[in-house]
Structure formats: C-alpha cells, structure tokens
Amino acid sequence: MPVERELSLRAALTGALLGVFLTPSNVYAGLKIGWSFNMSIIALLVGFVFWQGLAARVRKGPSWTLHESNISQTVASAAASVISGGLVAPIPAYTLLTGEALPAAPMAAWVFSVSFLGIWIAWYLRPSLIDDDKLKFPEGRATLEALTQVYGHGREAAKRIAVLFGAASLSGLVKWVDAFYWALPRWAPTAQLERLTFTLDPSLLLVGFGGIIGMRVGLSLLLGAVLAWGGVAPWLLSQGLVALPAGSEGPQFAALVEWLLWPGVSLMVCATLSSLALRLFRRGEGDAAAAAGRFRLRRPERVPALGLCLAVLLVVALQAALFGIDVFMALLTIPLALCLAAVAARVVGATGIPPIGAIGQLSQLGFGVVAPGQVSTNLMGANTAGGAAGQCTDLMNDFKVGKAIGATPSKQVIAQCLGIAVGSAVGVLVYKALIPDPRAMLLTEEWPAPAAATWKAVAQTLALGLESLSSSVRWAILLGGLAGLVLGVLEVVAPSRWAGYLPSAAALGLSFILPASVSGMMAFGAALAWAAGLRWPGLRDRFAITAAAGLVAGESVTGVGASLWQLLRHV
Template sequence: MDTQRQLSTRALISGALLGALLTPCNVYAGLKIGWSFNVSIVALLITSGLWAVFARLRLSAPLAIGEGNITQTTASSAANIISGGLVAPIPALAMLSGDNLPAGELIAWVFAVSFLGIWVAWYLRAGLIVRTPLPFPTGRATAETLQEMFRHGHETRLRLRILLGSGALAAAIKWLDSGRWPLPRPGLGFELPASGALAGAPAISAKNLTLSLDPSLMLAGFGAIIGVRAGLSLLLGALIAWALLGPLGLYGGFILPGANDPTASWFATMIEWLLWPGVALLVAATLTRLVIQLRAVHNARTKDASEDDGAIRMRRFGLALASALVVLAQTLLFDIHWLLALLTVPIAFVLAMVAARVVGETGIPPIGAIGKVSQLSSGITAPGDQTANLIGANVAGGAAGQSADLLNDFKAGHAVGTAPGHQVIAQCLGVAVGSLVGSLVYLQLIPDPATMLITEQWPAPAVATWKVVAETLDQGLAALPPSALTALLVATGCGITLTLLESRYGPHRVPSAAALGLAMVIPASLSLTLCLGSLVGHALARYRPRLAERFLLATAAGLIAGESLSGVGRALLGVLG
C-alpha cells in the first residue's frame, strides 16, 4: 500500500478537526455520568461520507482505507483525552485545593500524561497484537466497519444520514430544554409520609428523591449502547439508593433533607452520605475484577520482527522522552518530590500493561480500577499528601487509558495494513488537539469546581470517587460517621461478592456491581433514562436484529454527540454571558 495513501495531510487534518469537534462530547458526558464513548466508528462514518461527497463532485480523489484508519486514530485519541484526568483526578484536586490549574499548565499536564501512554502502547503492540494476538473487540469492530465502508458506500452514506439526523434532533431538544422551554420531568407519582427526624414536615415527594424521568436523548443513546444488563442494574441501584436507603437515612437523621419544596431535588444533601456506599461498591468491584484478571496477565515481549532497528530506537527514545516529560511536569507544576514523581513511571507502565491485557480480552478499559490501585500505592509512598496521591494516580490512569486506545487503533491498523509508526504520529497529533480543546472546554464549563461539581447539574461520579479515596487515605476511615462506615463496609462486601459471582457464573446471571455503584452517586433520574434507553435498544436488537445491526450504533452515537455538543454550547454561552 502506498504510504502517502495512509499518512496523508487530509487524513491528519480530517482527524484533528473531528477530534476537536468530538472531544467536548466526552468532556460533557464524563462530567454528567462518568462515562465516555469511543468515537472511532463515528469518525469513520463522518469522514468517509464527506470525502465521498467531495469525490462525486470531482473535488478530490476517493478516500483510501489507510487514510480512513489514520483519520479515526487521530480523532479517537483526541476524544479519549479525558482519560488524562479531565473528568476525574484533575477536578477532584481542584475541589480539594479550591482552584483549577491555569489553562497553560492544564494543557501541558494532560498532554504529558497522554503522551506517555502512546509510547507504552507501542512497546506493548508486539506482544499483544502481533505475537500473541488478543481480540481487542473495539479495534476489531473498527477494522470490520472500515472494511465494510469501503465495500458498501451506499450503506455508509445511509448510516451517516441517520447519525446526523439523530444528532440534530438531540441537539435541538437539548437547546430548548436548557433555554426558555424546559421539558417536563415527571416524577414517579408517590409521596412518603414524614416521620422520625422529619416529623411535622411535609411528605417526601418522588422528585425530592430525584425519582423522575430525565428527558435526555443522550442518556437514552448511552443506554442503548451499554446494554440491558447494565441498564437494569442501574435501575436496581437507583431504587436501592434513592428509594430505600435515602428515605431510611432521612427518617433516621443521618441524611439531611433539602429545601422544603415537593418539586425540589435533594440530591446535593443526600449525596453527601450516599456517595460512601456508592464509591465503596465501585472501588471494591473494580479492584476485585482487576485481581481476577491479573491471573491471565503475562509479560508482553517487546521485540517485533517486522520492525527495523531504526523503529526500535525511535520507540525507546520516545518512551524515555515521555517519561522525563511526565516526571518534570509533576515537579514543576505540582511541586512533587522528584523521587516520588519518578516512581510513578514504572507503576504506570505495569498498570498500563494490565489495562491493555484487560482491554484486549474484554474491550472494557479498567481505568477506574487502575487509578484506585495507583492511589493506594501513592497512599503508601506519600501518606497524607493528597496532591501526590491524585497526580500520581493520574499518571497511571492517563497512560493506561491512552495506551488502551492506541492498542485498539493498532489492532484495526494491523488488520488493514497501516504502518504502526504512522498511527503513532496520528496519535500524537490527536493528543495535542485533545489536550488543547478538552482543557479549554473543561475550564469554561467548570470555572468553580468546589461549588459546581457533585451537584445535580454536574454529578461527576468519577470526580466523587477519586476525591473520596484521596480524603479517606488522608484522614482514615475513623473520620467517617458510624452510619456511613457501616454502609461502606456492607457495600464493599457486596461489590466483592457480586464480582466473584459474575466471574463464576457469568455476567448474565448477576447484576453489574459497577452499574449498581454508579447509580448511587448520580441522580436516580439519570439511571431511569439510561435504563429506558437500554430496554429500547434490547427490544430492537431482539425483534429487529438486522435493523439494529445496521442503524442502532449510528443512531445512539448521534444522540450522544448532538446533545453533548448542544449542552456544551449552551453551558459556554451561560458562562460567557
């Protein structure tokens, strides 16, 4: 294959522009529900459709398959920049310190962390893709989509129209909902009598407990993607947290009520207690899953016979440069001792290797678990230092996230014959674009993290998890009230038990512990809509499987991207206005 038809200028520019467009979607979604979506297939749909139009108008040559892969590599690495800490450790540190990092420092830090992940991935490529090929489901799906697009142009154009149409619909509805014509948010229609600590107060309404339906097409789209098991688990978790534990806490006096208004949400006050069992369930489940998967991890050999000595030297030089950059950034930006900063690099490499193996086998990046393991290790090496704890864990989580993304790209590239060096160049460009755009969007959306995050508007569950772990390692469990400590211990046991049962009997027989935990740290209204979307997607896949295979992903991705971009635009106008 002609190298120019892979690493072309138009492929890089297309990927950078799409990355700049889609990065705000993941920043927005990450701050809303703690999840992001892989934009590889969305980028392929958009870029192949646009260049096909240009080709029919005789304005350019048709896009080659190698160029399509370079485009999606650039775009996905940009949109994946949130793994560099923008929706988890960085906001958590800002909440504890009271201030965001300045724009220049934030951009430099996010780039340094993600840049390290690129070179770690190149080191792992030979062992996980060439010599001992793992499935890498996301990368394989991208490769299959790429090959199908260049075989069936009409189908691609049809999917692109579906994506753009659903995106426009979601964007319009979000714009109206966040402006002068907010959509109704119907509650579940019940009230609980006030008694105990609330004796004499009005009845507790469903809306007080956030038990209402959020009219969000983005959430419905996410629900269709995550599947019915996760959707039903979110529903179960929401009912346990907000319909059972919440009222029990209100009656018992260890959860505080909010404003005395049946239409008001009490999320801000109730989450102060509910986040403890929720976070404990999340952390216990993810760490248990990681321990189970560690048994399958083996050291990947890094010698690739297909690479020449020049490529090997470049790989080594890049890893050394990235390591030095991330150590220097820690010492200069956060005043972390150079020895502690240096220790984060081998920890990040080992944990990124673990994450890569897990992603290769399951397609699910365990970034949350990787961050918690690194937080625990930082708690040992730098006890009582919340900054070192969060930033050290950020290095591991960011490097693992970016390396997992590039390994999926490597899997797709290996299938279609794209040179790995070309993909590394595309990834570096994507990281640079994502660091710039993502950091600026985050700073504009969340100028005051201490008051804006872990609220009903911005639940930021990942931020809550990182913040709680850092505070617990700093203050110890003894600082918790007895009721919260009891709930934390029970939730930890439940997370471990559910994960062990899932490992033994399979995921379809056991609720998702991660989804149960997530439902406890976001408003119940979000979980209800996510569940509804998962049920719609499941019904379509069951009764119209061919239709779902062709259009479900494109429709869901359009809903996510359209509402996210509209929400970001409306929020930025509110901040700037």
C-alpha cells in the same frame, strides 16, 4: 502494486477537525454520567462519507483511501479519549479537595503529558500483545469490521451517517429548546419522589447512552437507583443521618450523595479490583508473569527511545512544578504507569473493557501506602498511571486495526500524538467553559461528576483515615465493599451462561452517585433499544449504535455551546 496514501495532510486535518467536534461530547458525558464513548467508528463514517461524496461530485483528485480513513479515525479517537488523562476525574477531584484550580495552559500540558507517556508504552507493548492471537481487542475489531464494510458497501455508510445526523439533530434540537426557549419540565409523581431525585429527565443523551450500554447494565442502574434512592435515602432521612436544609424543596441530590457515594464507591472499587485480579491470575489465563502484562521489549530505536524519555521527563517535571510533588515520588509513578498500562492493555485485548477506574484506584491505594496524607501525590501520581493506561489501550486498538490492513505503526503513532494535542487543548477549554467553579458546580444534580466523586472519596479516605468518617458511613463502606467483592468474583468464576444474568457491579455502584432520574432514563434507553431489536433485529444491528451515538453527540455538543454562550454573556 502502488502504495496507498496514508499519513496525508487531509487525513490528519480531517481527524483533527473531527476531534475538535467529538472531544466535547466525551467531556460533557464524563461530567454528567462518568462514562465516555469510543469515537472511532463515528469518525470513520463521517470522514468516509465526506471525502467519497466529494470525490463523486468533483470527479477529480484522489479518492479517500482505506489507510487515510484509518489515520483520520486514529487522530479523532485519540482526541476524544484524552479525557482519560484526568479531565473528568482526578483533576476536578484535586480542585474539590485542595481548592486549587489549574489554569488552562498548565492543565492542557498535564493532560497531554500523561497521554503522551501512554503512547510510547503502547509502542513497546505492541509486538507481543498485537501478535498474540488470544487477544482479540474487541473495540479494534469492531472498528476494523466497520472499515472493511464501508469500503465494500459504500451505500451502507451513507445510510448510517444519515441516521447519525438525524439522531444528533433531534437530540440537539431538544437541548436547544430546553436551554434557550423553554425549560422542559422535570416531572415527578409526588413531592417525596422529587426530593429523592425520582424525576423525569428529558435528556436524549441519557436515552442514547442507554442504547449503547445494553439491558444488563441498564437494569443494573435501575436496580441500584431503587435501592439507593428509593430505599437507603429515605432511611437516612428518617434516622436523621442526613439533615436537609430548612425549607428545602425539589431534588435533594447534593445533601444525600455526600453519604451515598461511600457505599457506591466501595462497591465499584472492590468489584473492579477483585475481578481484575482474578482475570489476570486465574488458572488458564497464564501464569503470574503473563498476568503482569508479559511483553517482549523491542530493541531500543532512536526515535521511540527519545519519545519515551521525553514523556518521562515531561511527566516528572510537571508533577513537581504544578503540584509540588517530590521528584522521587514523581519518578515512582513511571514504573507504576508502565506496569499498570501493560495490565490494562492485556485486559482490553481480552475483554474490550478498559479498566481505567480500577487502575486509578489501585494507584491511589499504592500511593496511600508510600505517601500517606499527601493528597496531591495520591491524585496526580495515580492520574499518571490512569492517563497513560487510557491512551495506551486506545492506541493498542488502533494498532490491531493497522496490523490487519497493513498500516505503518510509526505513522499511527504520529496520528495519535496529533490527536492528543488537539484533544488536550479542546478538552481543557470545554472543561473550563462548562465548570468555571468546580467546588460550587460539581457533585450537584446538574453535574454529578461520578468519576470525580470516586477519586475524591478514595483520596480523602486515604488522607484522613476511616476514623474521620461516621460509624454509619464506615458500615456502608464495609457492606458495599463486601457486595462488590462477591459480584467481582462471581463475574469471573460464574459459568458463561449465568454471567449475563448477574447485575453489573460498576452500574450498581454508579447508581449510588448518579441522580435516580439519570439512571432511570438510561435504563429506559436500554429497554427501548432491546425492544427495537426484538421487533427489527436487522435494523438494530445496522443502526442502533449509530443512532445512539447521534443522540449522545447532538445533546452534548449543543450543551457545550449553551454553556459557552452563557459564559460569554456574563463576560
């Protein structure tokens, strides 16, 4: 039986080109709402339809093989997932706290280095985690099902890609009109509700994300928005705990979020860490050794060993050179990254949810103890663990797909390295174009940057201590933390038939940091997808996620283009 083409030039270039177009979507969405989208299935569909369609028309040359599709989606998803390297969280938080903004080239090198470390950690984790039948890796399994489906039913792939491009065109058109021709109205029933950010946001990206996250998360966002912006915010104004600028009109997001982010961050961090700890150490899921990410080390091979050593040297050197971190402290980030990436990979294998936020905050707490008051060490040391964990989990999903189809792991690693190289360069350029002045533009209604707000709040608290905060904020942190602890525990211990009715702690906390208009539109998108599923369940299963992804991609790509155009006009 002939061996299928795998790491071909066209597969690598197709994935790289798709990464160029898909990475801006995640950077844009990450700065807007703090979430990103797995691009594996979208990249798979686009590559398949293009090359299979071209082969059908030309009737010459080799067909687009299943293994080439896998390599292409690996490159593209690695590029798009590079935002876990810090682009929308610790890097902007570092600028907000220190006032220092890295130039583009050093920033790209840093993002690449922590992602590169995650790739080699994944290589050494692969034998034990991928071979563990208890770990299903849901994201990888979804990609595998899509891969086998399009090669078994080519017409289905063509229909899905038509839906994808149709939704993207609609979303992009709406954003283009809003940006260049006529600013779409942000309507509110009353001036008071407008001041509290309860406006109608004409964003199809938010509707698309709502369709992706589902009803539980959507309703949790809506509940949190009503609680935070409809309940707590008016109380803050009436008690004089937050003072608005004299004569201020319109949404007062920036002034209110400075207080509201504290209980929101506390809720998210405590819920995520308590849930993660229970999932790892509860009875029935393995002993403490397994919880720490038990894995069998491979016998050192020359190339992987050199790759890991190079990654370690690069991360340590850049921490010292770019952020002035002591070399000993920089070296401490490596074993922490190894352990936490193993934990993250195991959690992703079991649940499909990458706990990158929890990994980051856990690392920040650790560095807050060993390096108190050192903001750079706290943020960028934790960035090493979070970035490595993010790229490690992405590659583990690809390894799961590769094992099922007989792909070559070393070729997948090469594809992943190419992807992070593309993603680091493109992601940094997009970030620089969108946010030329982070201190003035971030934590605003236009760019809430909730992930950056979380990292900033944790680092600031650990550096200055709780005594630096007002008593009202400290009480808010305590109450938010207790609520998060309860929700995190219930999420794990509640019977499965009841767990789906619990509010999502991550969404509740996030709604304190997002404008109410954003949470409301995502809840609307979730309800729309749910209602469509009741009426047309078959069509929902086939096209809902594809259409939602198109809405996200269309607006984000157009939004990036609009920002670039505005930047060029002022050069």
